[in-house]
Amino acid sequence: MHASLRRIYWWLIAPAVLLMLVFYIYPLVQVLWISVTDPVPGLGNYMELIERPLIHRIWMTTLRVCVITTAITVLAGYAVAYAMCQVGDRHRTWMMFCVLLTFWLSVLIRAFAWVMLLRTEGIVNSGLQELGLIDGPLRLVRNEFGVIVGMVHFMLPLAVLPIYSNMTGIDTRLISAARGLGASPIGAFTNVYLPLSKPGLIAATILVFVFSLGFFITPALLGGGKVVMISEYIQVSFEETLRWGQATMLSSTLLFSVLLSLALVARFVDLKKVFGAR
Incomplete structure (x- = not known):
């Protein structure tokens, strides 16, 4: 049977x-x-990872933007998820609605919206000048700042949801017990609540970092060609320079980077528990 x-x-x-x-x-x-076969068989395409300074710069830009985006997104997501756990049901419902609302908006629309907000004549620069905080417009797009702002905005729900899901399973009586034993509010949070929410933090960090590595539309629009990440360079290799061997090599390298990141994390934490598997 x-x-x-x-x-x-x-x-x-x-x-x-x-x-x-x-x-x-x-x-x-x-x-x-x-x-490994285009234009000639062998590992010549992969040797470019070592020999070409341009690819070095693009990879360093990609990693720098992804790390900064992940750090800001996870910190902001943790704060939002923590606030959702502390408010009443009515406010929690509205907060969850606002988080999920971003999934209904096209990434292209959101990227163009940030371009309009952060451009030289945009609302942000106009508002800062009206308040007298700056004398002239700031360059908020076509640089890494604009790319990071747009990516954080897109990735935030991906950080909030796993962290919030983890936090809802934390027994708040443990915090009360820590306070009753003499711990300060900060001590109870750092020694009890924060360790219990670690699986959610790790899951959010993995999701945001992996998604950031392959992000294309937001860096392309908000970077304006000044901030070239690996996914945009792959598109250029495919459609403009027609170097398919180089493009597939970079795509493969991107895949290996994701697998390597997961393997490194798996050495320190149980990914099955992090993502809720049994």
């Missing part, structure tokens, strides 16, 4: 496995194959 049930389970997941093989694994193998 046990063997027959196992066969039934395999037959049930067979369509999903087939779809993964056809629409994910096969194209991925093609990308890896092109990266």
Whole structure:
């Protein structure tokens, strides 16, 4: 009976496995194959990672923007999630609605909105000048600042949701017990609440960092060609310079970077517990 049930389970997941093989694994193998065969067979494309200063700069820009974006997003997401856990049900519902509302807006619309807000004649610069805080307009777009602002805005819900989900499972009586034993509010938070919310923090950090590595539209629009990240350079290699070997090499490197990040995190934490698996 046990063997027959196992066969039934395999037959049930067979369509999903087939779809993964056809629409994910096969194209991925093609990308890896092109990266070592175009324009000539070998590892010449991957040698560019070591030899070309331009690729070094692009990778350093990508990593710097992703790390800063992840740090700001996770800190802001933690604050929002913590506030959601402390307010009443009515306010919590409205806060959750505002968080989820961003998923209904196109990333393209949000990027253009930030361009209009942060441009030289935008609301932000006009407001600061009206308040007398600045004498002339600031350059808030076509640089890393604008890219980070747009990416943080997009990534914030991805940080809030896993952190909030983790926080809802924390027994608040533990905080009360710590206070009753003489801990200060800050001590109770740092020694009890913060460690218990660590799985949510780790999950949010992984999600935001991985999404940031491959982000394209927001850096392209808010960076204005001044801040080139790896995904934009892949697009240039595919469509403009037609260097498919280089483009697939960079795509493969991006994939390996994500896998390496997950492997490094897995050495210190149990990813199954972090993402709620049993």
